[in-house]
Amino acid sequence: DSGVTQTPKHLITATGQRVTLRCSPRSGDLSVYWYQQSLDQGLQFLIQYYNGEERAKGNILERFSAQQFPDLHSELNLSSLELGDSALYFCASSVGGWTNEKLFFGSGTQLSVL
């Protein structure tokens, strides 16, 4: 167990809908990262938050947004969902948000858009 908690584990929804994925980082970690992993694909970086502030942005669509709350948990909001958004979404956390630190992944949320 990495100590990073993601909920829900599975999510099935329809095109056009909006969903929220939740992540709680390891105790003491200030930084949260979101990644998307499509079938047979690598890990695509979406966005990073550090201590409540956005630190880095990757290939995140405008339909997607995220935030990190004062208690350091983070939520990834996906709206106007399309079939192509079906993927495994991972959250990861690190201590200080510097990219030479160990990154620990949660178990992921499997999103299926029908």
Place this chain on the structure above:
Amino acid sequence: GENVEQHPSTLSVQEGDSAVIKCTYSDSASNYFPWYKQELGKRPQLIIDIRSNVGEKKDQRIAVTLNKTAKHFSLHITETQPEDSAVYFCAASKTQFYFGTGTSLTVIP
């Protein structure tokens, strides 16, 4: 930005043999190189990492080597076992983590 290439995409070895996975990166400023193992349907798990001031690091049957001049790093698994079967991802980081596309390793009993 950084570009990380990983080879091979699939690798099959006999149990007990060694496996080598190679990655190249483009940004000479990258300074941290972790390797992750992902079993089917599970989360990526950090198995070993190396920083740019070190050329080699070992942890039991796993080793990583880094050649900064050539900008490549490799994962070596010796005495492979069936439980080593998984997808392995390399990454290079400076301001962000850039992941390779993964290597699916199958260890044949």
